[in-house]
Amino acid sequence: MKKPLLFALALSFALISCGGKTEENHEGHDMEHSSGHETEATPTASSVNNPTTAMIDAYLAVKDALVADDQVAAASKSQALVTAIQGFEAAASVEELKGKALAEAQKLASGDIAAQRESFQALSIAMKDLLKVAGSDRTLYQQYCPMYKNNTGGMWLSASEDIKNPLFGSSMLTCGKVEETIAMN
Template structure:
């Protein structure tokens, strides 16, 4: 608990029931008869308190996206550099900066989004990808904020009941993806079905060790997905999606005909915002209606060819993006 200094109250005695009664010495309240108490009980210091200086900036100078808080520092006239900042309290028209800005530095307070757009176009650190920035060039970003990349994709056929179970797993995953995109929690049946199918397939000797590990990851994260809040369930959906995307580049059920689509959203908290869909209409499961169409199509995974045991294809990186900001920002 903090303390404040007021010269008129320092070292005084006050009535708990009638605070207008203030005395230099202990005694009784003349109104109610209660004992006077020291003002220090209510946070008043007897000595002046050293006040730490706080750095504040105009609130409109700070750009926010998920966990990212950034400002643009003027390094020389007309030239700006992205700076990650740690925010303190947000006031009506000011923002307290706990870390990231030094006293006296000049920051951009107007045209921030124009500067940010120019940074994006030139491939420099920007609001949607501040991880490119690091004062220590040897320091790696804390997380990945780019799509999972696959230079060469070889999809195996999984025959029989195991192949059918695998396609069922994909179907349950897609149903959950649509639920999250619709801002709905998933059912117990969906969570247990996904976990059960993944656990069963993880024991199948036809699958490689890497595939089995991915299935175990799905099973572990899906088991209690229905018990979580929508926000927490979406966090658990990330490792599930990473595993499912990787599986889709490695194995499909025999006779599968439908291509699958890998999407990525750079605005997802802590990065790594990949997911898989059964169609190319982007529906963001991590934000739902708040940013339903935020992201980009990264790759299309063609189904297994009926004329060969494996399909060898290249990842198709698309340049077209649909980016949006959360409603209300």
């Protein structure tokens, strides 16, 4: 029991001590590929009773699948996200945001990876708005890639400041920058 708590504390300290990094990186043609097995979806010790934990964990799992260019995994993991959003007991003030997030999460189950990425970007906006009102169980980073969708740009949320772009995957893995931090509350 002490080791997971110490790990969570060490991880929290590491994330907090790295704050303020907002460098833009457009080395998108770097073909370096992540294994797709990110640890971002792991909740912190303080998140166990937070009502947004399941939604955030499932969202980050879908993000990691898109980072890894895995359309099948993204579709599969979207089912857990839909279930988590449906199970989230929202106050009346966030019910509309919950509905928007749910509609976009449901679209992730089918279609090609380009359609999934478009739905994921719309989902990311709804999740950001929802978490700003409902609260987050961990610090999240709003990341932005200006090159997405013919240079109109797109955003997503990450539990790490490191850029792993789900909107392009391996074709432009590190394109983007941190635009905003959503604090744990």
